[in-house]
Structure formats: C-alpha cells, structure tokens
Amino acid sequence: MTDDRDAALVATSAAKRPDRSGPVDFVDREFVHWHVSERDARADPGSHARSCLIFSCLEAARRVWDYPLDWRTLSDADLAALSWGR
Amino acid sequence: MRAQKTTVRPPVASPVQPGAPVLVIDDDLPGAIATEETLTAGGYDVEREPDGDAALRSVRGSLMRVVVSELYIPCAEGQCVVAALKENRQRIPRLSVVVYTRHAGAVDVEWALAAGADALVFKSARGNVLLREVGRLLGAVA
Numbered sequence: 001m002t003d004d005r006d007a008a009l010v011a012t013s014a015a016k017r018p019d020r021s022g023p024v025d026f027v028d029r030e031f032v033h034w035h036v037s038e039r040d041a042r043a044d045p046g047s048h049a050r051s052c053l054i055f056s057c058l059e060a061a062r063r064v065w066d067y068p069l070d071w072r073t074l075s076d077a078d079l080a081a082l083s084w085g086r
Numbered sequence: 087m088r089a090q091k092t093t094v095r096p097p098v099a100s101p102v103q104p105g106a107p108v109l110v111i112d113d114d115l116p117g118a119i120a121t122e123e124t125l126t127a128g129g130y131d132v133e134r135e136p137d138g139d140a141a142l143r144s145v146r147g148s149l150m151r152v153v154v155s156e157l158y159i160p161c162a163e164g165q166c167v168v169a170a171l172k173e174n175r176q177r178i179p180r181l182s183v184v185v186y187t188r189h190a191g192a193v194d195v196e197w198a199l200a201a202g203a204d205a206l207v208f209k210s211a212r213g214n215v216l217l218r219e220v221g222r223l224l225g226a227v228a
Contacts, residue, residue: 039199043200044172044199044200044201044202045168045169045172045173045201045202046172046173046202047202054199056195056206058208059207059208059210059211059212059215060205060206060207060208060211060215060219061195061198061199061205061206062204062205062206062219062222063199063203063204063205084222086182086204086222086223086225
C-alpha cells in the first residue's frame with residue numbers, strides 16, 4: 001500500500017507541472033494538498049535570507065528557509081520532505 | 087555537463103523531548119486553556135500569558151524555544167507581539183513562533199507571515215496539526 005502511494009507520488013513528477021516559474025501544488029502521502037510559493041522575506045522580522053518558501057494547506061502554513069534553487073523541479077515526495085525543514 | 091538532481095532527505099520522526107517548554111499567548115482564556123491541553127497532551131511543558139508584554143518578559147528570561155500565539159495580540163513594543171518576538175533575534179535567537187489563530191482569511195495569513203511567523207495553524211485544524219508544527223520547529227521531525 002505504501003509502495004503504491006510512493007509510486008503515485010513519483011508519477012506526479014515535476015515534469016508534469018506546466019509552469020516552471022510560479023507556485024507549485026502537490027499532494028503528500030497523507031493526501032493533503034499543498035500550495036508552495038516563494039516569498040520575498042527581506043522585510044519580514046527575523047528574516048534568515050532574502051527569500052523563503054511558504055507551504056500552505058487548508059489547515060496550516062509553514063515557512064522554510066533552506067531550500068534548493070531548483071525546488072520547482074523536485075518530485076512531490078521531495079517537496080513533501082522539504083516542507084519538514086526550517 | 088548534466089545538472090545534478092537535487093535530492094531531499096525524507097523526514098524521520100523522533101520523540102519529542104519530554105517537557106520541552108512552549109509558551110502560549112492568547113487573551114481568550116477558554117482558547118488558551120484548550121491550546122494548553124493540546125500541547126500538554128503532546129508532552130510539552132506549557133506556560134500561558136494573556137498579553138504581549140507579559141509574554142515578552144517571560145520569553146526573555148527563559149530558555150523558551152517555541153511560542154504559540156494568537157495573531158492579533160498587541161504589545162507595547164510593536165503592533166503585534168509576533169513581530170516583536172521575531173525582531174528580537176539578538177536577544178532570543180532560536181525562538182520560533184507558531185501563529186495559532188481563529189482568523190483564517192488571506193489577509194490574516196499575510197499579516198502573520200509579514201510579522202515573521204515560522205508557521206501558521208488555524209484553530210479549526212485537528213489538534214495534531216498544531217503538535218506537528220511545534221514538533222517540526224523543535225526538530226522532533228527533521
């Protein structure tokens with residue numbers, strides 16, 4: 001069952017995303033739909049960097065400071081893993 | 087030259103440090119108590135403050151790592167206690183702030199992010215969502 005889920009996540013790969021410049025949407029293995037966008041964080045109090053990623057879903061949003069430049073090309077599984085960072 | 091594909095290490099769950107201190111800031115007493123009960127059930131050592139100024143005093147004198155705050159809590163040092171906490175990186179450098187709010191509009195989300203919040207959880211969410219975000223910021227899931 002878990003293998004099937006993982007395979008489904010890989011199948012929904014970045015290559016299928018039409019826009020390589022804007023926000024990215026993906027579904028994690030718990031079937032939560034996440035919207036990921038890059039935010040200019042220079043004016044945000046406590047900023048660690050010029051920008052950060054914001055992962056948002058219906059119940060929550062999380063800010064991630066450490067992310068690769070090619071984050072839009074990551075698979076859904078890798079984006080889900082990235083969202084657990086800080 | 088082929089570009090190397092970025093790989094991301096998957097999350098590995100680990101137990102929460104027993105008694106990790108968390109401060110709850112909420113001027114709504116029933117809401118604050120409910121939040122305290124959720125966090126206590128998750129294994130955290132919870133303190134509560136009803137206003138921003140008391141919260142700032144409490145945080146500065148402690149080893150607090152995570153604050154869980156309602157969004158629109160004023161304090162003397164700023165329009166919003168979240169921003170006042172995050173602007174104090176020199177004095178409280180490792181502090182993470184989770185906004186835990188009943189306000190779920192797009193304007194409220196932007197307000198929380200512009201104040202520097204590390205995470206935002208809506209009070210309509212299941213209790214484990216709050217525990218998940220606090221655990222993430224404490225490194226319980228890394």
